[in-house]
Amino acid sequence: MTDSIAFNRLADLLRDRGEPTRYQGGKLRTRGFCHGGDAPDTVAITRTNDGVAVFCHKCQGNEDFLAEIGWTLADLFDAPLERPRDRPADDLWIPCQDRGKDKGGTGHKRVAQYLYRDANGRTIHGVTRCDHKDFAQWRPDTSTKSGRRWSLNDRSGNRLVPLVPYRLPELLAAKESDRVIWIAEGEKDVHALVDHGLVATCNAGGSGKWTAEHAQYLEGADVTIVADRDDKGREHATAVVESLRGMAHSVYVVQARTGKDAADHFAAGHTDTEFNQVWAPIPYPGDPAAA
Numbered sequence: 546m547t548d549s550i551a552f553n554r555l556a557d558l559l560r561d562r563g564e565p566t567r568y569q570g571g572k573l574r575t576r577g578f579c580h581g582g583d584a585p586d587t588v589a590i591t592r593t594n595d596g597v598a599v600f601c602h603k604c605q606g607n608e609d610f611l612a613e614i615g616w617t618l619a620d621l622f623d624a625p626l627e628r629p630r631d632r633p634a635d636d637l638w639i640p641c642q643d644r645g646k647d648k649g650g651t652g653h654k655r656v657a658q659y660l661y662r663d664a665n666g667r668t669i670h671g672v673t674r675c676d677h678k679d680f681a682q683w684r685p686d687t688s689t690k691s692g693r694r695w696s697l698n699d700r701s702g703n704r705l706v707p708l709v710p711y712r713l714p715e716l717l718a719a720k721e722s723d724r725v726i727w728i729a730e731g732e733k734d735v736h737a738l739v740d741h742g743l744v745a746t747c748n749a750g751g752s753g754k755w756t757a758e759h760a761q762y763l764e765g766a767d768v769t770i771v772a773d774r775d776d777k778g779r780e781h782a783t784a785v786v787e788s789l790r791g792m793a794h795s796v797y798v799v800q801a802r803t804g805k806d807a808a809d810h811f812a813a814g815h816t817d818t819e820f821n822q823v824w825a826p827i828p829y830p831g832d833p834a835a836a
Contacts, residue, residue: 551596551623558614566590577601579609596622605687608668659711659732661749666714670697670706672732672749682749708758710746711735719744720766727807728755728770730781734807738771741817745807752781760788767795767829771820774805786826795832798824 552573559566559575565585566575577587580603588610591598599607599621611617657674670684671693684706686694697706710716711732719726727745729735730752738745748755752773768789772782782798789796799820801810810820825832 551621552590552592554620555590555597555599555614555616562614577603577610579613580604606668606685609666612666657732659749661709661711662713663707663709664713664717669709670749680751708748708756710748710759710762712739712744712746713762715744716746716762720763723767725767725769726763728768728785729807730771730773730778731806734771737806737808737811738817741811743817752777753784755781755785755788757788760785760792763789764792765794768793768797769820770796770798771807771810772798772800772823774800778805782824786824790827793827795829796825796827797822797829798826 556566556573564575564578566573567585568574569586571591573590574586575588575590576583576585579588579601582603584603587603588599588601591600599610601607601610604610611620659672659674660668661670661672663669668685670682673681673683681695682697683693683695684697685692698704710728712735716726724744727735727738727743729738729745729747731747735745735747748759770782770785772778786796786798799822801807801813802815802819802821803810803813
């Protein structure tokens with residue numbers, strides 16, 4: 546083994562932080578400092594065929610632990626993870642066979658994953674993009690082999706998880722700082738905006754899925770909507786605007802100067818100040834457009 550192996554990297558990191566570790570039951574164990582715990586066996590660290598697995602028995606997962614040490618899920622793998630060049634660096638691109646595992650199938654190859662978190666940063670559901678361009682939604686479920694259930698509803702069709710906008714914790718922090726919040730039609734465009742220093746969000750499922758439940762988190766916020774340059778994009782932007790009337794402080798609607806969406810706009814070399822403004826349904830107070 547070398548220091549390039551994920552297990553060794555993590556063990557060295559804990560050593561350098563001065564965190565006590567010990568081996569027990571074939572696992573490296575350390576305290577749950579992700580939640581301020583001091584029990585020595587709370588977090589179990591296990592070698593896998595291609596990396597390392599981490600599980601905090603207090604958190605019932607690894608997200609808080611990884612966040613505490615500055616790692617992402619990609620860091621748990623031994624080999625460097627490849628991703629297409631046109632994707633943001635913080636997208637998760639790993640080869641796996643997720644969907645179908647619970648039923649014994651081989652599943653599909655995952656190419657991107659987007660986690661939807663509540664105000665406290667807990668994952669409440671996710672969107673997995675597969676290699677055949679399917680966007681499958683799931684919710685955490687420790688009773689399954691994959692740790693997730695590929696449905697957000699029960700057998701009667703009742704939704705089991707709340708509707709929240711993408712990157713909700715970042716959105717709420719932006720509101721506290723009086724920053725403009727951008728709304729795109731999908732996660733790819735959100736990351737294009739975030740890569741250029743903006744705060745952005747969207748709803749899961751794409752066009753037509755934005756609701757008043759999403760809008761409630763934008764009360765009092767200054768909002769810019771990036772409408773896709775097609776009929777569905779215009780309809781989606783209009784629906785978002787209507788949900789924000791009487792809710793947001795200001796709302797502007799813009800379109801890409803080049804191409805269809807925010808990703809195309811930035812790919813063409815434009816900046817965030819070069820979007821084409823197409824509508825000011827709720828102008829910022831004092832803006833000449835309010836006259």
